[in-house]
Amino acid sequence: MHLREVTDDNREAVRALRVRRDQKQFVASVSKSLKQAARHPEANPWYRAVYVGDEPVGFVMLSWKPPAGPYKGRHFIWRLLVDKRHQRRGIGRETLTQIAALVRADGATELLTSYDPGEGEPWPFYEKFGFEPTGEIDDGEVVLRLVFPSR
Ligand SMILES: CC(C)(COP(=O)(O)OP(=O)(O)OC[C@H]1O[C@@H](n2cnc3c(N)ncnc32)[C@H](O)[C@@H]1OP(=O)(O)O)[C@@H](O)C(=O)NCCC(=O)NCCS
Structure with a gap:
């Protein structure tokens, strides 16, 4: 991956990547995400397609150290989806592993x-990875954080 x-x-x-119909309430489409990224340069959007071999299977977008706003200077996963045909095979977890390595390399704690x-x-997916609630609710969404051990 x-x-x-x-x-x-x-x-x-x-x-063309799609989540299941019952998952649409949790995540916006790739098309919408790309439009939002173009409309909000101040959020410092950073996105990548997730591939297995030569096949796109997922999408991830971060607000990467935005210069202002509630997540100023921090790394925030804004979108994450794995296509419905490829879920529950460890691709989401591997995506988090790679994103965590990239942001740590950028100095994130x-x-x-x-x-x-x-x-x-x-939530069970993020909890298994080690995320914990910060206690904040942002626009109805539960905010989670993964803390990296100090090196
Ligand atoms: C959430 C999502 C990205 C997970 O991707 P995935 O590739 O299916 O996840 P993985 O196969 O890497 O799963 C890792 C672990 O989390 C568990 N898991 C994944 N999704 C889960 C869910 N919705 N509920 C409970 N457990 C879940 C898996 O069972 C696995 O645990 P295990 O190793 O103990 O079996 C994917 O289901 C998705 O795109 N969902 C719709 C969009 C969404 O909700 N995105 C998050 C927006 S905040």
């Missing part, structure tokens, strides 16, 4: 995300 930039060559294939609570929510 590896991360690849989204370019003219693979954008359509990445935009923690990685943040948030989720919308509801039936089928991704």
Whole structure:
């Protein structure tokens, strides 16, 4: 599994990734995410397609050390999805592992995300990885943090 930039060559294939119908309440589509990224440069969006071999199977987008706002100077997973045909095979976990390594290499001491609570929510997925609630609720979403051990 590896991360690849989204370019003219693979954008359509990445935009075609889909979660299950009952998961749509938890995550916006790739198309919407790319539009949001273009509309919000101040959030410092950083995104990659998740590949297994030559096949796109997922998408991840961070707000990478935005210069202002509630996540100023921090690393926040803004979007994460694995296509419905490829879920529960460890791809989401491996994506978190690679993202954690990248942000740590950038000097991060923690990685943040948030989720919308509801039936089928991704909390068990994040909890297994070591995320914990910060106690904050941001626009109805539960804010989570993964703290990196000091080196
Ligand atoms: C959440 C998501 C990214 C997980 O990706 P994935 O590739 O299916 O996850 P993995 O196979 O790496 O799972 C890792 C562990 O989390 C568990 N897990 C994954 N999704 C879970 C869920 N929704 N509920 C409970 N456990 C879950 C897996 O069973 C596995 O645990 P195990 O090793 O003990 O069996 C994927 O299901 C998805 O795209 N969901 C819809 C969008 C979404 O909710 N994104 C998060 C937005 S905040």
